[in-house]
Amino acid sequence: MSTLNPTPTFKILYFASCATFTRLPFESLPAPLSLRDLFPTLEKRYPGMTKRVLESCAVTVNLEYVDLEDEEVTGKGTDGEGMVIKEGDEVALIPPVSSG
Numbered sequence: 001m002s003t004l005n006p007t008p009t010f011k012i013l014y015f016a017s018c019a020t021f022t023r024l025p026f027e028s029l030p031a032p033l034s035l036r037d038l039f040p041t042l043e044k045r046y047p048g049m050t051k052r053v054l055e056s057c058a059v060t061v062n063l064e065y066v067d068l069e070d071e072e073v074t075g076k077g078t079d080g081e082g083m084v085i086k087e088g089d090e091v092a093l094i095p096p097v098s099s100g
Contacts, residue, residue, distance in 0.1 A: 008032070008087035018093045021053050022046055035059075035066065035083040038091070058094040061085060 009028035019025050033041060038059070043050045059066050066083065085091055 010085050010087060010089040010091060013090065013092040015092065015094050016097070017053050017095045018057065021049055031085055031087040031089065033085045035061070035068070035085060038085065053095060054093070056096050058096075060092045060094065062089055063092075 008031045010031040010033070011026055011028055013026045014022050014024055029041065039050055039054050042054065059068060061083070
């Protein structure tokens with residue numbers, strides 16, 4: 001009897017303009033994924049998303065804001081890959097909000 005091995009995934013939540021651009025409130029993506037590869041992965045899935053939406057978004061992983069410029073988070077300038085989004089994690093993309 002064979003057992004199905006589902007692909008490990010993480011959940012990504014899209015808010016405001018991100019949801020409008022993707023036409024989805026959320027989706028599951030394969031895990032693990034290096035945080036520095038998140039935006040390029042989304043750009044491949046949704047061409048034009050980086051310039052139109054992602055460049056101004058805040059990012060949370062498991063409800064914690066992450067600084068995408070932090071070398072420890074991205075692994076830029078280091079030998080490591082930085083922060084890795086793991087199976088079961090929840091990532092949110094939060095565009096800037098204005099109030100009037």
